[in-house]
Amino acid sequence: MITADDILNKAASYIGTKERPANSNNVIFNTHYYGQAVRGAAYPWCCSFVWDIFRMCNAGRLFCGGAKTAYCPAVESWARNKKIWYANTKGKKGDLCLMDFGKGRASHIGIVERKNPDGSYTVIEGNTSVSSDDNGGSVMRRTRYARNIRGFARPEYEEPASASYTHRTFVKEVQSAVGAKTDGIAGAETLSKTVTISRSKNSRHAAVKPIQKYFNSIGYDCGEADCIAGARFDAAVKAFQRANGCIADGEITAGKTTWKKLLKMI
Numbered sequence: 001m002i003t004a005d006d007i008l009n010k011a012a013s014y015i016g017t018k019e020r021p022a023n024s025n026n027v028i029f030n031t032h033y034y035g036q037a038v039r040g041a042a043y044p045w046c047c048s049f050v051w052d053i054f055r056m057c058n059a060g061r062l063f064c065g066g067a068k069t070a071y072c073p074a075v076e077s078w079a080r081n082k083k084i085w086y087a088n089t090k091g092k093k094g095d096l097c098l099m100d101f102g103k104g105r106a107s108h109i110g111i112v113e114r115k116n117p118d119g120s121y122t123v124i125e126g127n128t129s130v131s132s133d134d135n136g137g138s139v140m141r142r143t144r145y146a147r148n149i150r151g152f153a154r155p156e157y158e159e160p161a162s163a164s165y166t167h168r169t170f171v172k173e174v175q176s177a178v179g180a181k182t183d184g185i186a187g188a189e190t191l192s193k194t195v196t197i198s199r200s201k202n203s204r205h206a207a208v209k210p211i212q213k214y215f216n217s218i219g220y221d222c223g224e225a226d227c228i229a230g231a232r233f234d235a236a237v238k239a240f241q242r243a244n245g246c247i248a249d250g251e252i253t254a255g256k257t258t259w260k261k262l263l264k265m266i
Contacts, residue, residue, distance in 0.1 A: 002059040004094025004157050011053045011111050011124040017139045019045070019127075027137075028052075029126060033070055044135060046108050047072050049126025050096060053111070054155075062155040063096075072098060072106035079153030088149040089243045091115060092219035095152035097123045097144060101133050106150050108134035113141065115219040117235030119242055120145050165217040171263060173210035186263035194259045198237070198251040203229040211252070211262070215240065 019027040025043040032055070033048040048070040054063035064078045076098050079085040091097060091112050098106040110125030121144045129136025133148075168184040175182045178193040195202050197211065204227060212225040212233060220236040234250040237258070241248040244261045252258045260266045 002057060002062060002158055004155075006057050007053060007059065007094060007111060007155075007157075008113055008124065010057050011139075012113075014049075014053075014126075014139045015124065015141065017126075019137045022137055025127075025137075027126075033068075044127055045070070046110070046125060046127040046134060047075065049139065050075075050109050050111060059155075062157065072109050075109060075153055076106045076150065079151075084154045084156070086152040086154060088146040088151050089119065091121055091149070091152040092154075094157055095154050097121060097152055098150045099134070099144060099148050100150050101148060110142065110144070112152065114221060115239070116143070117221060117232065117239045119239050121149070165213050167214070167264060170210050170214040170217075173213075174207050174263070177206035177210060186265055190263065191255055191259060191265065194252075194254045196251060196254045197229060198249075199229050199231070199234040201251065203233075205229075208233070212236075214262070 017028065019025055024039040025045055026037055026039040027045055029049040029052040030043050030045045031037050032052045051063055051068065051070060054060050060066050064075050069075065075096060086095070093112055093114055095112040097110050097112050099108040100106060101108060110123035113122045113124055115121055123142050123144050125142055126139050127135060127137060128140050128142055129138050171186050172182050172184045175190055178195060180190040180193045195205055195207065197205055197208060206227065208229045209225050209227040212222040215222045215236045216225065220240050221232065222236045223232045237250045237252060238248040241258055246258050246261060252262070
């Protein structure tokens, strides 16, 4: 069973790895990919880094369908053809983030560690640095924004059942919290019983906890699901609202658009 956490743990273990000497592209991931040490401008390694991480996790089948490639556009084409390609605001943990820094094509790739409350993404990448986004020679965590992201390829990970928090479970827990019929199906009755929740309104209502759990499950970091709508809750609500075309005011207003989006009624 290969999960997104397996891949991310392996990728994180290489943070700080650098090509030696600088500007040579001589790095362990290229050695694994090409079967021998290579160097020179013909061997950029952001994609071979990602390929190698999946290989080392015995999950090569999840990267580009098992194909061996160090070419970012090939990863994008695979994801689009397989219909596992997601827009530049729809990424989540474990996705492959394809980026473009002015070349008009996918020219850089990394693995999403998390989506941040401000809508940015923390991504573990190879061949990057703070001075050269896509040819920096090091494995690093970088913060990436939608303006440089082409989209996300989503490997078909296996998720442990114990870690699953489904939308149906979320709806049931909301229904229980607001006193609606608990059937996991959001309809007019459920919506009519929703309450306004924000950092300043009903911040400890029973519905806060399932919202926190649901946000965490879809990549909006709420921290611990403690049933307290604090600063991280507020930031997660605003990020969700921005990503879903709502007014980003941090308020989940009773019966209104943000609740409808959360309940998947629109």
